Amino acid sequence: MKAFAISSSLLALKSLNFNHTRNRISNNPFLFSNKTLFFRQIHSSPSPIMAASSINSELARSPPAIPLPTPPLTNFKIGLCQLSVTSDKDKNIAHARTAIQDAAAKGAKLILLPEIWNSPYSNDSFPVYAEDIDAGGDASPSTAMLSELSSLLKITIVGGSIPERSGDRLYNTCCVFGTDGKLKAKHRKIHLFDIDIPGKITFIESLTLTAGDTPTIVDTEVGRIGIGICYDIRFPELAMIYAARGAHLLCYPGAFNMTTGPLHWELLQRARATDNQLYVATCSPARDTTGGYVAWGHSTLVGPFGEVLATTEHEETTIIAEIDYSILEQRRTNLPVTKQRRGDLYQLVDLQRLNSN
Amino acid sequence: MKAFAISSSLLALKSLNFNHTRNRISNNPFLFSNKTLFFRQIHSSPSPIMAASSINSELARSPPAIPLPTPPLTNFKIGLCQLSVTSDKDKNIAHARTAIQDAAAKGAKLILLPEIWNSPYSNDSFPVYAEDIDAGGDASPSTAMLSELSSLLKITIVGGSIPERSGDRLYNTCCVFGTDGKLKAKHRKIHLFDIDIPGKITFIESLTLTAGDTPTIVDTEVGRIGIGICYDIRFPELAMIYAARGAHLLCYPGAFNMTTGPLHWELLQRARATDNQLYVATCSPARDTTGGYVAWGHSTLVGPFGEVLATTEHEETTIIAEIDYSILEQRRTNLPVTKQRRGDLYQLVDLQRLNSN
Numbered sequence: 001m002k003a004f005a006i007s008s009s010l011l012a013l014k015s016l017n018f019n020h021t022r023n024r025i026s027n028n029p030f031l032f033s034n035k036t037l038f039f040r041q042i043h044s045s046p047s048p049i050m051a052a053s054s055i056n057s058e059l060a061r062s063p064p065a066i067p068l069p070t071p072p073l074t075n076f077k078i079g080l081c082q083l084s085v086t087s088d089k090d091k092n093i094a095h096a097r098t099a100i101q102d103a104a105a106k107g108a109k110l111i112l113l114p115e116i117w118n119s120p121y122s123n124d125s126f127p128v129y130a131e132d133i134d135a136g137g138d139a140s141p142s143t144a145m146l147s148e149l150s151s152l153l154k155i156t157i158v159g160g161s162i163p164e165r166s167g168d169r170l171y172n173t174c175c176v177f178g179t180d181g182k183l184k185a186k187h188r189k190i191h192l193f194d195i196d197i198p199g200k201i202t203f204i205e206s207l208t209l210t211a212g213d214t215p216t217i218v219d220t221e222v223g224r225i226g227i228g229i230c231y232d233i234r235f236p237e238l239a240m241i242y243a244a245r246g247a248h249l250l251c252y253p254g255a256f257n258m259t260t261g262p263l264h265w266e267l268l269q270r271a272r273a274t275d276n277q278l279y280v281a282t283c284s285p286a287r288d289t290t291g292g293y294v295a296w297g298h299s300t301l302v303g304p305f306g307e308v309l310a311t312t313e314h315e316e317t318t319i320i321a322e323i324d325y326s327i328l329e330q331r332r333t334n335l336p337v338t339k340q341r342r343g344d345l346y347q348l349v350d351l352q353r354l355n356s357n
Numbered sequence: 358m359k360a361f362a363i364s365s366s367l368l369a370l371k372s373l374n375f376n377h378t379r380n381r382i383s384n385n386p387f388l389f390s391n392k393t394l395f396f397r398q399i400h401s402s403p404s405p406i407m408a409a410s411s412i413n414s415e416l417a418r419s420p421p422a423i424p425l426p427t428p429p430l431t432n433f434k435i436g437l438c439q440l441s442v443t444s445d446k447d448k449n450i451a452h453a454r455t456a457i458q459d460a461a462a463k464g465a466k467l468i469l470l471p472e473i474w475n476s477p478y479s480n481d482s483f484p485v486y487a488e489d490i491d492a493g494g495d496a497s498p499s500t501a502m503l504s505e506l507s508s509l510l511k512i513t514i515v516g517g518s519i520p521e522r523s524g525d526r527l528y529n530t531c532c533v534f535g536t537d538g539k540l541k542a543k544h545r546k547i548h549l550f551d552i553d554i555p556g557k558i559t560f561i562e563s564l565t566l567t568a569g570d571t572p573t574i575v576d577t578e579v580g581r582i583g584i585g586i587c588y589d590i591r592f593p594e595l596a597m598i599y600a601a602r603g604a605h606l607l608c609y610p611g612a613f614n615m616t617t618g619p620l621h622w623e624l625l626q627r628a629r630a631t632d633n634q635l636y637v638a639t640c641s642p643a644r645d646t647t648g649g650y651v652a653w654g655h656s657t658l659v660g661p662f663g664e665v666l667a668t669t670e671h672e673e674t675t676i677i678a679e680i681d682y683s684i685l686e687q688r689r690t691n692l693p694v695t696k697q698r699r700g701d702l703y704q705l706v707d708l709q710r711l712n713s714n
Contacts, residue, residue, distance in 0.1 A: 055568065060594065190699055197691045211412065215702060234694055236593050236632050237417065237703040264631060267663055271628030274621060275593050306624055334554045337591055342547055345572060346594040347706040 059343025063353055066246040071223040074326055078222075079103030079111040080299040080319040082312060084286045085120065089129055092118045093145050099318055100146075104153040106320045110222040113160030114285040114299070115230050115253040116172065118142045121285070121293040123208040130163035130170050133186065143175050143183070151181025156220045160253040160283060161189065161229050169210040174227050174253055176218050184220065188212025189229035190238070200259040203293070205231075214352060215241055223248035223325060230254035233268045233282075236275065241350045243276035248325050252282045261296025266308065274306030277331050277338075279323055287314035304331040416700025420710055423603040428580040431683055435579075436460030436468040437656040437676040439669060441643045442477065446486055449475045450502050456675055457503075461510040463677050467579040470517030471642040471656075472587050472610040473529065475499045478642070478650040480565040487520035487527050490543065500532050500540070508538025513577045517610040517640060518546065518586050526567040531584050531610055533575050541577065545569025546586035547595070557616040560650070562588075571709060572598055580605035580682060587611035590625045590639075593632065598707045600633035605682050609639045618653025623665065631663030634688050634695075636680055644671035661688040 058064045081099040085092055096117055103111050115121070119129030131140035138144075146159045157177045164173035172189040190212045192205040215238060216227040226242025226249070233239075233252045242250055250272060256265040265282070273280040280302040285295045297314025301321045310321035332338060415421045438456040442449055453474055460468050472478070476486030488497035495501075503516045514534045521530035529546040547569045550562040572595060573584040583599025583606070590596075590609045599607055607629060613622040622639070630637040637659040642652045654671030658678045667678035689695060 190702065191697055194697065195692050213701070234632070234692070235698060236597070237698070237705065240593070241703055263662055263664070267624070267627050267631060270624050271632070274624060275591070275628070305620055307620070335552050335591070340548055340551065341592060341594070344570070345547065345708055346598055347708060348594065349704040349706060351702055351704060 054344070055340070056343035057339050057341040060341035060347055061240075061244040061343075062347050062349045063244075063357055065244040065338060068248060068325075068328060069219070069224055069246050071219075071248060071325060072221045073109060073223070075322070075324045076109040076222050077107045077320055078281055078301060078323050079106065079108030080281060080283045080301065080310075080321070081111060081113050082284055082286050082297060082299040082315075082317050082319070083114055083117050084288065084316045085114070085117055085291075087120055087125075089118050089142075093142055096142075097145055097149065100149050100155075100157065101153070103318050103320065104149075104155050106318075108155065108320055110156045110158065110220070110323075112158045112251050112281050112283040112299075113253060114283045114295075115161045115255045116163065117160045117253075117285060118162045120291060121255050121295070123205070126163040126170055126172075126208045127165075130165035132166070133162075133164050133173060133175060133183075134166065143177075146175060146177050147181045147183065150177035150179060154179045156222050158225065158227065158251045158253070163209075164188070170208055171212060172205070172209055172229055173212075174216075174229055174251075176216075176220065176225070176227065179221050185216050185218035185227065187216035187227035187229065188214075189232060190215065191231045191235055193231040195231075195260075197259055201257050203257075215350075217242055217245050217247055222323075226250045228252045230256065233272065234264075236272065237348065239272040239276050240348055241353075243278055244348070244350060245353065247276075247278055248328060249279040249281060249323065250276075252280065253284075254282050255285050255293070256296040256298075258294050258296060261298065265296055265298055266300060266311075269300055269302045270306040270308070273302040273304055275337075277304045277335070278328060279303060279325075286316035304328055411701070412697070413700035414696050414698040417698035417704055418597075418601040418700075419704050419706045420601075420714055422601040422695060425605060425682075425685060426576070426581055426603050428576075428605060428682060429578045430466060430580070432679070432681045433466040433579055434464045434677055435638055435658060435680050436463065436465030437638060437640045437658065437667075437678070438468060438470050439641055439643050439654060439656040439672075439674050439676070440471055440474050441645065441673045442471070442474055442648075444477055444482075446475050446499075450499055453499075454502055454506065457506050457512075457514065458510070460675050460677065461506075461512050463675075465512065465677055467513045467515065467577070467680075469515045469608050469638050469640040469656075470610060471640045471652075472518045472612045473520065474517045474610075474642060475519045477648060478612055478652070480562070483520040483527055483529075483565045484522075487522035489523065490519075490521050490530060490532060490540075491523065500534075503532060503534050504538045504540065507534035507536060511536045513579050515582065515584065515608045515610070520566075521545070527565055528569060529562070529566055529586055530569075531573075531586055531608075533573075533577065533582070533584065536578050542573050542575035542584065544573035544584035544586065545571075546589060547572065548588045548592055550588040552588075552617075554616055558614050560614075572707075574599055574602050574604055579680075583607045585609045587613065590629065591621075593629065594705065596629040596633050597705055598710075600635055601705070601707060602710065604633075604635055605685060606636040606638060606680065607633075609637065610641075611639055612642050612650070613653040613655075615651050615653060618655065622653055622655055623657060623668075626657055626659045627663040627665070630659040630661055632694075634661045634692070635685060636660060636682075643673035661685055 174187040176185040226247040300311040531544040533542040583604040657668040
């Protein structure tokens with residue numbers, strides 16, 4: 001019956017006015033959690049301050065947003081490995097291994113790989129290259145390598161994505177490994193890439209893949225990270241949910257193409273970072289113009305003001321860049337949008353978090 | 358008790374599975390409104406198509422999104438009048454009159470003015486230049502001019518904004534006039550511009566202004582238009598609500614500054630247009646480097662793929678550009694994000710529309 005929490009908060013909102021007694025308002029946990037807000041509403045005469053406090057910004061997210069946690073590492077280097085991908089899986093794995101080792105040698109504590117880095121990006125290839133991640137070991141040589149390296153090098157790896165086989169279904173799946181080599185989270189792409197721009201790009205991922213059924217946010221040595229895969233970035237709601245769950249960083253492995261890449265790749269990263277005042281990192285495969293699907297490249301790190309901190313063109317390369325979470329609070333003080341949202345007018349509901357509370 | 362609609366839709370969502378009978382599902386108006394969806398869920402075995410339909414995209418908006426209406430004019434010219442603003446209100450009004458007449462002479466059927474075009478942009482000026490829009494006539498010479506011209510020239514005017522006095526309160530208010538000269542809508546800026554970037558830009562609008570308490574969307578000869586003023590554009594929820602209410606176009610009069618302008622002005626416009634697959638038009642005052650608040654300028658028209666269709670630098674000018682709503686459906690077919698949203702994972706609630714249903 002958790003769903004009822006919404007309606008009770010809405011009812012409280014509808015009935016909120018300045019004639020309430022303290023006791024009556026304090027029955028509502030959404031309002032009572034902000035005592036400053038409460039006292040302003042009760043004791044102020046009509047004024048700009050009262051007008052500002054009547055907006056109930058915390059109700060703009062349901063459940064209310066979680067403050068940023070303090071991560072073990074606040075300031076660190078991230079490596080974005082924009083890998084060339086071939087049709088030889090063993091070669092792809094060996095190649096990724098070398099890139100990760102090189103990035104770690106340059107000081108990266110977090111390494112992000114591209115979407116579908118162990119296989120060509122095609123519906124024909126997904127079933128052939130798919131691995132049983134849950135079975136592990138020989139059934140998933142790609143993730144076994146990631147696990148081994150993360151432990152050996154004491155780094156966090158957001159392992160791009162690979163085709164995953166689970167029973168009779170296939171997913172586009174990102175695995176996150178902690179510094180102990182353990183699988184900390186597994187994100188199955190939740191918005192499948194089904195688009196049709198005639199004469200430009202048509203791709204129907206849902207012909208072979210099944211969509212995942214959950215957002216994925218994970219606490220690591222290098223912060224609370226929300227994961228999306230490629231097309232997931234088109235849905236602002238997912239990034240907003242992650243921000244409300246306290247994310248410092250969103251990682252989107254992604255293989256935009258030669259049509260949507262120049263149109264939207266950087267735009268969407270900068271928008272998610274700016275609107276949610278957090279870091280966004282993306283990692284694409286390098287471009288192979290002889291392949292069936294030609295990736296845009298342009299892996300990028302974006303800061304919480306939407307500023308491009310590091311980026312590249314389409315060739316194979318590894319970006320090493322600095323992340324400093326201490327500026328998140330500063331940006332949120334500069335532009336206090338989280339306190340200015342109109343919880344009296346709109347509310348974004350995170351259904352999974354609501355139902356698990 | 359309209360608030361209860363959310364909880365019943367959520368409960369329906371939680372209980373939805375493929376063992377339901379048709380009757381049971383059809384009791385839920387959210388699901389029954391899409392019969393194709395319904396039949397796929399009932400009659401398909403597990404398959405990519407079923408996986409796609411189980412996402413309940415229509416539940417991602419509460420109330421469910423309204424389809425695009427058919428506007429009287431589908432293809433027309435818009436004029437964005439990037440006006441110089443002085444401390445002489447009469448002169449500002451005469452100047453705006455001339456710009457509107459010129460834009461109409463060039464064929465513009467919709468004209469957009471800047472934020473605070475009849476007054477300097479400062480907390481000191483707002484009380485002095487404010488007009489009683491509801492009283493009209495001599496009490497509001499700025500809007501009287503807009504009304505007169507819209508009727509005379511048979512155009513729609515989204516009248517930027519002016520400081521409005523209503524009782525003992527001041528608002529930052531945009532008036533929309535139809536081709537008959539009547540005031541069709543009045544938007545009071547709902548997110549006040551209170552920011553503090555030390556050494557760059559600090560402004561506290563709430564020292565003098567009160568925030569409006571309602572989103573504003575209006576049917577005109579030139580489409581269904583959602584209105585935001587400047588800082589309103591920072592809140593993606595407002596644009597998402599307007600899109601769900603069937604907006605073709607969002608108009609944001611806005612005076613970004615020399616810090617936030619280069620950082621975010623174009624980015625936010627392109628993001629709102631791309632995420633919501635509609636047109637976005639903005640209009641800034643021209644830059645006056647001798648003024649107390651220096652506007653960024655760069656009035657812009659953005660298309661539904663986030664493409665900048667027309668823009669300018671910071672000098673006084675009028676942009677005349679073409680809008681063609683017929684491409685909205687095309688873009689939404691190319692990238693069918695509205696049907697791909699995960700209504701099983703997130704839901705954006707438009708509280709006002711929910712409560713008025």
